[in-house]
Amino acid sequence: MVVLKDKILNFHPDTLYVARKDVNLEKEERIEEALDILEGWVKKQTHFAKKDFSRDYLERTLITAKGLVERAKVRIDKLCTFKTLMPDLYPSSVSRTDYEVLEKYLNHAHLPTLTKDHYRVYLLQLNADDFSSSVVNTYYRYIVVTSEYLKIHDYNCGFIVALDFRNINILNVVAKCTPMELRQIVTLMTEGYSMRIKQIHIITASKMVDALLALFRQVLSSKLAKRITLHKNLDTFYEYVPKDILPIEYNGTERSLKKLNEEFIAELTSEEFVKYFEEMYKANTDESCRPSDKFNEQYVGMPGSFRALSVD
Known part of the structure; x- marks a missing residue:
């Protein structure tokens, strides 16, 4: 059995097998056959700027597409297209100074240890609310960069999003x-990076939480909106996310959320990943090479900066 290893993400000994089996890809020959099909398809897409995605990248896309080759094709196309539709969310490179402004307002990280169900937990703790819209946009760009890292390094059976x-x-x-901007980032995460969000937890005792729920209902699908669970304190939150994988400030045994975030930043700004991100930044589309009927069929009505497109 292959045991996965990563510099900042941990896995259970059987995570790779479970993630594959969850989408009927536990047989090696089935995976190789599907990857051969995807590789061949990518090379034929005249509107793709990049045609040499690694097989690791393609396999993770296939897993998040529930093992369905046709769905994986759509996800690859969408992610490349979103990089053209949403240029404001994509920095051309990554620098440590880019995200220093976020330190005053929040601590956050994808927790290193998976749940017993092989879910990856993303925990966001907001500490100040006097931020500007530019800070929100910086946060969105950070999420995009992080998603690019997870796309090539992580294996899981879904995500749990926890908002404190x-x-x-x-x-x-x-x-x-x-x-509109929140809908863009949610669409990019779910339909571009194919994140399977299994649970959303909101931790607050505020009576104003209905305003937040109203905002989320505007941007989330009805299926995702039904997965929101409210918690007035941590006691009920522990019923979903066990203490032992949580940071110390949440009474867990994991390193602090600030420390985890610092480790993520260090990896995201490493020479190796910056080079990779700059390469993937260019994996967009040339819409003049895509038949206009195909674009209209798949993307009209999607959130994005259509002014940036030139479709012949």
């Missing part, structure tokens, strides 16, 4: 997050 709003005024946050 106990230290801030929810109305101030709602006022700074426009539905």
Whole structure:
């Protein structure tokens, strides 16, 4: 059995097998056959700027597409296209100084240890709410960079998103997050990076939480909206995410959330990953080479900066 290893992400001994088996890809010959099909298909896409995705990249795409080759094709196409549709969310490179502004307002990280169900937990703790819209945009770009890292380094059976709003005024946050921009980042995460969000947890005792839920209902699918669980304190949150994988400030045994974030930043700004990200930044589309009927069929109505496109 192959045991996965990564510099900042941990896995259970059987995570690779379980992730593959979960989508009926536990047989090596089935995976290789599907990857051969995907590789051949990518090379034939005249509107793709990049045609040499690694097989590791393609396999993770296949897993998040539930093992379905046709769905994986759509996900690859969408992610490349979103890089053209949403240029404001994509920095051309990555630098440590890019995200220093976030330190005042939040601590966050994808937790190193998976749950027993092989879910990856993303935990966001907001500590101040006097931020500007530019800070929100910086945060979105950080999420994009992190997603690019997870796309090539992580294996899981889904994500748990935990949002801790106990230290801030929810109305101030709602006022700074426009539905259109939030919809863009959610669409990019779920339909571009194919993140399978299994649970969403909101931790707050605020009576203004209904305003936050109203915002989320504008941007989330009805399926995702139904996966939101509210917690007035951590006691009920522990019923979903066990203490032992949580940071010390959440009464867990893991390193602090700030420390975990620093480790992530260090890896995201490493020479190796910066080079990789700069390469993937160019993996967009040339829409003049795509039949216009195909673009209209798949992408009209999608959130994005269509002004940046030139479709013949």
